Amino acid sequence: MQSEVAARYRSVLGHFCTGVTVVTGTSPDGPVGFACQAFAALSLDPPLVLFCPQRTSRSWAAMAAAGSFCVNVLAEDQRDVSTVFGKAGADKFASVSWTPSATGAPVLDGALTWVDCEVSVVHDAGDHHIVIGSVVELGPVRDAQPLLFYRGSYARHAELDTRGWSGEVLDNLLTWQRQSEWI
Secondary structure, three states: OOHHHHHHHHHHHOOOOEEOEEEEEEEOOEEEEEEEOOEEEEEOOOOEEEEOOEOOOHHHHHHHHHOEEEEEEOEOOOHHHHHHHOOOOOOOOOOOOEEEOOOOOEEEOOOOEEEEEEEEEEEEEOOEEEEEEEEEEEOOOOOOOEOEEEOOEEEOHHHOOOOOOOOOOOOOOOOOOOHHHHO
16 A cells, blocks of 8 residues: 555544454463454354454464464553553563463453454455454453544543434444343
């Protein structure tokens, strides 16, 4: 992509607020992981999620070989964790406590919640892969706000403009509780 087009692409898509996750897994040399915004719920029946690692990611290559991964959804007080896992290089787990999930992938202490998965299928997509995972186990949900990323930086829920929010229930959003479940 040309640099001008790439800059415009980042600017436009930067207006889509995302949560921040750390995808973790295992390798023969120990735990591996990376920060990832490209994560989503995919299916309720069967329960599937997806994330999109760069094709050049060595951490993803190790997870693919192991056949499993854990998506750790970060809480707003975990910017430092996101920063550590957002950079290549040093031992990312040296400063982070964790426990193994059912698949052996690291569950990061303090995560808002987590989703442990087995790799179901991988599709090539440009300079990334689309990884679909079958959910093995779901973690508890911590009483905290999510770490958000918006327009190139971290954002807090309270900082986002909520003008115009009507509070309506949208039954077709996969991760939103149906009205009949909470009224």
